Amino acid sequence: MPMRSSALLLLVLLTGLFAQAQTVTISDEVVVKSDGMYALLGELQGNVLVLAEKSNHYEVACFDKAMVPRWTRALELDKRRPRIIEVFAHPAWFAVLYQHRAEGSTRLKMHKYSxxxxxxxxxTVYDLGNTLVSPFYETAFSQDKQTVLVYWFDQITRFYAFAVRLTDMKVLWQTEMTLDDILPGRDFRQALITNDGRMFAVFDLKNRKPFLPEHHLRIFTMREGQEQPALLRVPLPDML
Structure with missing residues (x-):
């Protein structure tokens, strides 16, 4: 779900009807006052919802199909320094992944809303301890959009990840590992997750001319029930 910092959100509805001529209907400009990020949640039960960051809270604004404002509601989050990281929308609900401080720790939490x-x-999905530096979180969705993978790198060679099934808000697994001779900024290529919650994190090593005979992929896999990620090696000698 894309997020942007802006004080103005223009929601334009275009309806095309092709017969002998084309008719286009454009709604009036809709202004959503926001001091920070906003996210278009889409249509839920006939209404269009927009999430916006205010000076000291997050707020959801509801519009009908004609983009006429209906109501606004402050989002219930933990009070101490909440920061929304990602938004997940579904026709019957929406969820947010956010970071906050509690008892001296930085924690990742997920809330689901009607x-x-x-x-x-x-x-609560992850406790990062007493760190004061926020990692750069990345997310990936399964093909059916029911499972989300959240991952990040810390201390150069540490990799952290967890998977949540959104339908029943269940943490399927979580892991952290040292990458040894892998440099994420140079070697990391992609992380994927399947519908059943299996992660594939792909790293491309020795992909330079002096090391071509040793060129290979390292693919770390993790799924529910595993204690540690499994490693697959795919040799790619003499291939750039």
Whole structure:
């Protein structure tokens, strides 16, 4: 779900009807006052929802199909320094992944809300300890959009990841590992997750002319029930 910092959100609805001529209907400009990020949640039960960051809280604004404002509601989050990282939308609900401080620790938490922006489920997914530096989080979705992978790198060669099934808000697994001779900025290529929650994290090593005979992929896999990621090696000698 894309997020942008802006004080103005233009929602333009275009309806095309092709017969002998084309008719285009454009709605009036809709202004959403925001001090930071915003995210278009899409249509939930006939209404269009927009999440916007205010000076000291996050707020959901509801519009009908004609983009007429109906209501706004402050999002229920932990009070101490919440920061939304990602938003997940579904026709019957939406969820947010956010970071906050609690008892001296930085924690990642997920909240699930009804189409009326009322909290219906809550889950603490990761405790980062007493770090004061926020990692750069990345996310990937399964093909059916029911499972999300969240991962990040820390201390240059540490890799952290977890998977959550969004339908029932269940953490399928979580892991952290040292990458040894892997440099993420140079070697990391992609991380994927399957519908059943299996991760594939791909690193491309020795992909330079002096090392071509040793060129290979290292693919770390993780799924529910595993204690540690498994490693697959794919030799690619003499291939750049």
């Amino acid at each position: 189409p009326g922006a009322l909290l219906i489920d809550s889950l």
